[in-house]
Structures are given as structure tokens and as C-alpha cells.
Amino acid sequence: MLHGGGPGASGISNYSKNIEVLGENFRVIVPDMPGYGGSTKGINRKDPFGDLATAMLQFLDILGVSQVHVIGNSLGGACALRMGLEKPNMISSLILMGPGGVDTTRSLPTKGLNRLFNYYSGKGPSLEKITEFIREYLVFEGINVPSALIEERYKSSIDPEVIQAPPLRRPKGIPNFKNFDFTRDPRLLKCEIPTLVLWGTEDKVNRPSGGPSLQKRLPNCDLYLFNKTGHWVQWERAEEFNSITKSFISLHSQSKVSGRIR
Numbered sequence: 001m002l003h004g005g006g007p008g009a010s011g012i013s014n015y016s017k018n019i020e021v022l023g024e025n026f027r028v029i030v031p032d033m034p035g036y037g038g039s040t041k042g043i044n045r046k047d048p049f050g051d052l053a054t055a056m057l058q059f060l061d062i063l064g065v066s067q068v069h070v071i072g073n074s075l076g077g078a079c080a081l082r083m084g085l086e087k088p089n090m091i092s093s094l095i096l097m098g099p100g101g102v103d104t105t106r107s108l109p110t111k112g113l114n115r116l117f118n119y120y121s122g123k124g125p126s127l128e129k130i131t132e133f134i135r136e137y138l139v140f141e142g143i144n145v146p147s148a149l150i151e152e153r154y155k156s157s158i159d160p161e162v163i164q165a166p167p168l169r170r171p172k173g174i175p176n177f178k179n180f181d182f183t184r185d186p187r188l189l190k191c192e193i194p195t196l197v198l199w200g201t202e203d204k205v206n207r208p209s210g211g212p213s214l215q216k217r218l219p220n221c222d223l224y225l226f227n228k229t230g231h232w233v234q235w236e237r238a239e240e241f242n243s244i245t246k247s248f249i250s251l252h253s254q255s256k257v258s259g260r261i262r
Contacts, residue, residue, distance in 0.1 A: 001030045002056065002076030004231075005100070005168050006138065007119045007130055008153030010037035014073060016149075017238035018245075025246055026069075031059060033079065035167030037156065042165040048075075049101055053082035057090070066090065069249045073097040073234060074206060075168070078182070084195075085187045093252040094195040095245055097233040098203050101182045102210030112137035112205030112231065119157070120169040130154045137204045140230040188217045194252045195221040198241065200229030222248075 001022075003014035011030035012019070022028050032039040034055050044051035056079060060068060069092045072080030077099025084091045109117070115133045119125055131150050135142025156162070182188055195218050199211040208225065215223045224244065226237050234241045 001028065002033060002052075002070065002072040002079050003030075003036065004073045005036075005075030006116055006133065006153075007125060007166075008155070008157035009075075010156060012037075013149065013152060013156075014076075014232075015234060018234050018242055021242040022245060026249060029060075029063070029065070029068075031056070033076065035162075035165070041161045041167075043167050048167070049078045049082045050086075052079040053086055057083055057087055060090070067092055069093045069095070069252070071095040071097075071234075071245065072099060074231060075100050081182060084191055084193045085185065088191060088193055091193050093249060094193055095198070095248060096195065096214070097198045097241075098200065098206045098208075098231050099182075099197070099210065099214075100206055103181070103183065103207050103213050110204055110207060112203075116205065117169055120163065120166045125154070125157050125163070127151070127154050130157060138231045139236055140200065140202045140228050141236075144236075183213050183217060188214075189219070192219050194248075196244070196248045197221060197223045198226065198233045198244070199223070200226050200231060200233050200236065202229060203231045205231040 001011060001015050001018070003009045003011045010032050015030055019028055019030055033052050034040055035043045052075070067090060070080040070083055072078070072095070074097070077096040078101040080094055080096060081099055081101070084094050115137055119129055119133065127150070130153055134150055134153065135145055139145055195214070197211050197214050199208045201208050211223045211225060215221045226233055226240075229236050
């Protein structure tokens with residue numbers, strides 16, 4: 001389970017409503033990606049998705065995991081999709097929630113992405129900044145996000161190592177969006193990994209139009225659009241997310257064993 005790229009993000013905080021439920025049926029691995037949480041800081045700004053995907057694939061090799069279902073939200077979704085393009089035979093299925101790197105060239109960055117990239121700019125990080133980002137741009141109903149979660153994210157965002165090398169920021173954030181748009185990657189049309197895309201219709205970080213774009217290009221892609229939901233499908237619609245995810249993974253685990261999916 002790969003978390004998003006917002007300030008203070010980590011595996012546990014992003015999937016606090018999902019880990020225990022999914023753990024009843026599956027082995028669940030929830031790392032902090034490079035640049036976040038307890039992992040090493042800094043990522044390759046010229047190819048952030050590729051850098052993260054390489055790190056996560058190497059991580060799985062170290063764990064001795066040869067086959068895996070990958071769940072990814074936002075930046076984690078971009079990492080998951082890149083893992084699938086790089087090592088398709090290793091990935092049993094993909095579940096992507098508002099993944100980054102889709103439809104990035106249609107217009108200027110969203111307001112949510114601008115807030116994310118500017119978090120460490122100007123006067124630097126603050127509790128006020130991160131509260132606005134989470135309550136106004138990550139979810140549809142900001143009042144539902146507890147203050148404790150926001151404070152935990154804020155503390156992580158001001159880790160001295162993170163402040164020295166924020167994974168995503170201006171002016172050294174993602175420099176040219178056209179270089180990070182999956183819809184321009186010809187491998188997408190040949191990627192036969194069973195994929196489930198979940199997107200909130202009110203996502204202010206990554207445009208919901210990315211869902212149909214992925215479904216159009218991925219041969220085995222199902223798409224669910226969640227009404228009155230923002231960027232955090234797994235948190236805002238946790239019960240439905242957990243149910244759909246368990247069903248999807250179980251189905252494609254069985255299909256993999258029976259040989260119906262190469």
C-alpha cells in the first residue's frame with residue numbers, strides 16, 4: 001500500500017482506516033516511500049515516479065516477495081503504475097486512487113497541486129498551511145478530518161531532514177509535467193495487469209478526468225467514480241473502498257492461480 005505525496009504523508013497515516021480490515025484477509029505491507037516518514041529523504045526530481053518505483057521493487061526483492069497486488073494513492077498511485085510498466089510479471093493487480101501523472105498536460109496544475117508544491121515555499125511549513133491543504137483540498141468534507149491527524153502530519157512535515165530535502169516543492173518540484181504524463185507512455189496500451197481505478201468526482205489535486213483516460217488506454221481497467229468525494233477515497237469512503245479492494249484482490253488472486261491471467 002503506497003501513500004500519497006502531500007506534506008507529512010506516511011503509509012500508516014494514509015491508510016489508517018484500511019490496514020486492519022485488509023489485514024484480516026491478506027498480508028499487508030505499508031512502507032513509507034523514499035522522501036517520507038521513516039525512510040531516507042530526497043527523490044530524483046528528474047524522474048520521481050521511476051525513482052520511487054525502483055526503490056519499491058528493490059524493497060520487495062529484499063522481502064522475498066515475487067508477486068504482489070499494489071495499492072497506490074496519488075503519488076503512490078503513480079509509483080504503483082510505474083511498477084506495473086517496469087515489472088508487469090511481478091504485479092498481480094493494481095488499485096489506484098486518484099493517481100498522479102495522468103492528464104497533467106491538459107491545463108495548468110490544479111489548486112491542490114499548487115498548494116502541495118508551495119507548502120515549503122514562502123514562510124515555510126505551518127500548521128495553518130497544512131490544515132488548509134488537508135481540509136480544503138484533500139477531502140470533500142474537511143470538517144470530518146480530526147485535528148489529531150492534521151497535527152501528526154504537521155509534525156512529520158517539519159522533520160529537519162524533510163525540510164532540507166522536501167520530496168515535492170517549488171521551484172524544484174516536478175519541472176515539466178509533459179515528462180510525467182502516463183497517457184503519453186506507449187507501454188500503457190500493452191499493460192494487461194488487472195487494474196481498478198477509484199476516483200473522487202470532487203478531487204482537487206488530480207483531475208477526475210484521469211480515470212476515463214486510464215480506462216481508455218489500459219486493456220483491463222475498471223473505473224469507479226465516487227460522488228461527493230475528494231482525493232482520499234480510501235479514507236473518505238473507507239467501508240466501500242475496503243469491500244471493493246478485498247473483492248478485487250481475491251478475484252485476481254484466484255485468476256492468477258488458475259492461469260486465466262498471464
